[in-house]
Amino acid sequence: MEIVLDIRDLNSWFGDNHVLKGIRMEIAKNSVTSVMGPSGCGKSTFIRCLNRMHDLTPGYRMSGEILLDGVNIYSERVDPVYLRRRVGMVFQQPNPFPRMSVFENVAVGLRLNGRSVSRAEIAEAVEKSLRMAALWDEVKDHLSRPGMSLSGGQQQRLCIARALAVEPEVLLMDEPCSALDPVSTAKIEELIEDLSERYTIAVVTHNMQQAARISDNVAFFLMGELIEMDKSGKIFTNPADKRTEQYITGRFG
Amino acid sequence: MATGTISFRRKATDRAMKWAFYLCAFFVVLPLFLVFFDLLAKGAKELRWTLLTDLPHPVGEPGGGIANGILGTFVITLLTMLWSVPVAVMCGIYLAEYGKGKFASAVRFAVDTLTGVPSIIMGIFGYILIVLPMKRFSAWAGAAALSMIFIPVVVRTTEDMLRTVPATVREAALALGIERWKTTLFITVRTASAGILTGILLAMARIIGETAPLLFTTLGNQFWQTRLDQPMAAVPLQVFSYAISPYEDWHDKAWAGALVLITMVLLINIGARVVTREKK
Numbered sequence: 279m280e281i282v283l284d285i286r287d288l289n290s291w292f293g294d295n296h297v298l299k300g301i302r303m304e305i306a307k308n309s310v311t312s313v314m315g316p317s318g319c320g321k322s323t324f325i326r327c328l329n330r331m332h333d334l335t336p337g338y339r340m341s342g343e344i345l346l347d348g349v350n351i352y353s354e355r356v357d358p359v360y361l362r363r364r365v366g367m368v369f370q371q372p373n374p375f376p377r378m379s380v381f382e383n384v385a386v387g388l389r390l391n392g393r394s395v396s397r398a399e400i401a402e403a404v405e406k407s408l409r410m411a412a413l414w415d416e417v418k419d420h421l422s423r424p425g426m427s428l429s430g431g432q433q434q435r436l437c438i439a440r441a442l443a444v445e446p447e448v449l450l451m452d453e454p455c456s457a458l459d460p461v462s463t464a465k466i467e468e469l470i471e472d473l474s475e476r477y478t479i480a481v482v483t484h485n486m487q488q489a490a491r492i493s494d495n496v497a498f499f500l501m502g503e504l505i506e507m508d509k510s511g512k513i514f515t516n517p518a519d520k521r522t523e524q525y526i527t528g529r530f531g
Numbered sequence: 532m533a534t535g536t537i538s539f540r541r542k543a544t545d546r547a548m549k550w551a552f553y554l555c556a557f558f559v560v561l562p563l564f565l566v567f568f569d570l571l572a573k574g575a576k577e578l579r580w581t582l583l584t585d586l587p588h589p590v591g592e593p594g595g596g597i598a599n600g601i602l603g604t605f606v607i608t609l610l611t612m613l614w615s616v617p618v619a620v621m622c623g624i625y626l627a628e629y630g631k632g633k634f635a636s637a638v639r640f641a642v643d644t645l646t647g648v649p650s651i652i653m654g655i656f657g658y659i660l661i662v663l664p665m666k667r668f669s670a671w672a673g674a675a676a677l678s679m680i681f682i683p684v685v686v687r688t689t690e691d692m693l694r695t696v697p698a699t700v701r702e703a704a705l706a707l708g709i710e711r712w713k714t715t716l717f718i719t720v721r722t723a724s725a726g727i728l729t730g731i732l733l734a735m736a737r738i739i740g741e742t743a744p745l746l747f748t749t750l751g752n753q754f755w756q757t758r759l760d761q762p763m764a765a766v767p768l769q770v771f772s773y774a775i776s777p778y779e780d781w782h783d784k785a786w787a788g789a790l791v792l793i794t795m796v797l798l799i800n801i802g803a804r805v806v807t808r809e810k811k
Contacts, residue, residue, distance in 0.1 A: 329706065331702070331705065331706065334705075359708050359709075359710055360708065361708075362705065362706055362707065362708035363707070363708030364708075366706065366707070367706035369699060369702065369703065369706075371699060373697075373699040373700060373702070373703045375700060375703065375704075375718055375721075375722065376700065376722050377721055377722055377724065377725075378721075386704075386707070386709075386717075386718070387707040387708070387709065390707075390709045390710075390713045390714075390717055390718075391708065391709070392710075437703070440703075440707065441706070441707065444707055444708060
């Protein structure tokens with residue numbers, strides 16, 4: 279199995295607060311990895327390390343290495359802007375750009391990426407991305423409507439399409455369903471499964487059922503430590519660590 | 532019954548307070564209507580098409596207009612905005628998106644102070660800075676004085692509007708691998724564009740009516756003048772000189788000119804309203 283992301287001894291601090299403690303993890307190509315754990319366990323902080331979203335946060339510090347295809351993404355030679363084009367992200371709250379249409383929301387990444395792309399190429403990429411995000415059929419007749427006019431679930435799929443349009447290799451999702459109703463959640467979960475054929479996906483979730491449904495591998499975080507990571511089937515049936523067992527049987531968290 | 536009386540008193544107080552709020556709101560808007568209707572009544576005498584198309588006539592000669600002043604006001608206002616809008620908006624962007632340190636606080640303080648500086652001082656400043664070295668009154672000097680009023684207002688509204696853009700918008704752009712300056716210009720500013728434009732229009736409405744800064748800088752002119760390095764007419768200057776003149780018919784023209792001026796300001800304000808109402 280090919281390893282896309284190799285996290286080696288990752289430690290993170292916000293000021294004096296030691297948020298992530300010695301995380302080691304390998305994320306395989308074209309797999310879905312869920313990161314679960316109770317609130318405040320550091321799972322969101324962790325996933326945001328993978329595309330350097332903390333770079334602008336004052337007081338943030340880290341140590342360790344994160345290798346993307348063998349290159350440390352925190353090395354001086356790596357430009358975080360280019361890194362984020364390879365490692366896309368979808369957020370907890372659907373956040374389409376206000377005052378932009380559905381079309382523009384998906385096109386904006388390509389347009390502002392500095393590469394000169396023709397109008398036709400952009401239109402093609404927008405359609406392709408919206409199809410991959412399973413949104414095309416619902417919006418193809420309203421591409422010029424504001425992105426904000428869509429329902430919450432559609433907005434989240436629009437954000438997924440927007441992330442896919444710049445053709446990343448890895449897609450990070452930070453609790454992508456926690457602001458959505460069950461029907462929209464089911465659609466996104468189905469989508470994640472489809473996307474994993476082409477993309478490497480890491481999903482943060484505090485919903486164990488969701489983790490069980492969508493992931494190949496599950497990592498359990500507690501108080502900033504990676505307690506256990508294993509195949510999804512193994513973790514939920516026969517966890518190695520007592521704390522994991524306590525969590526999945528609902529004894530805390 | 533004790534409870535009954537208390538409840539009655541509380542209701543009465545509640546109602547009284549509500550009326551007090553309403554009354555204050557009424558007093559706030561009252562002057563606008565008083566001024567406008569007063570101007571309509573007094574300016575109506577001189578209000579005719581030639582007011583907008585003719586040059587001023589000499590004393591005693593009936594008719595005549597303020598066409599050169601209207602043109603001058605447009606020219607000076609546009610000249611001011613031509614360079615003040617980009618400078619002010621960029622400065623607002625700096626304060627909202629980058630301004631964290633001591634320098635930013637100093638800029639913010641200076642801008643706030645500038646907003647409160649009496650406009651006559653801007654006029655004198657323009658006189659010393661531009662009129663004296665150039666040895667002549669000019670539209671340039673007027674525009675320079677007006678920018679000092681225009682820029683601080685727009686800087687602060689731009690900053691405030693950009694701050695209303697949620698952090699999640701910037702974050703989303705960042706995660707797409709869009710450079711920071713592009714995110715700022717093409718996404719954050721665009722998101723706040725209606726508010727920024729409104730701020731620009733309101734500041735424009737403000738400088739269109741400014742008289743004091745122009746007195747020492749553009750001076751005014753009785754004739755057509757489109758050269759920017761020459762004294763230029765402007766509506767507020769005409770209103771001012773007509774109003775302080777000893778002639779009855781010039782007083783009437785002052786009223787009519789004031790009516791034209793307030794109509795322009797009103798139109799710009801309505802424009803600002805339309806801009807914010809459009810699209811959400």
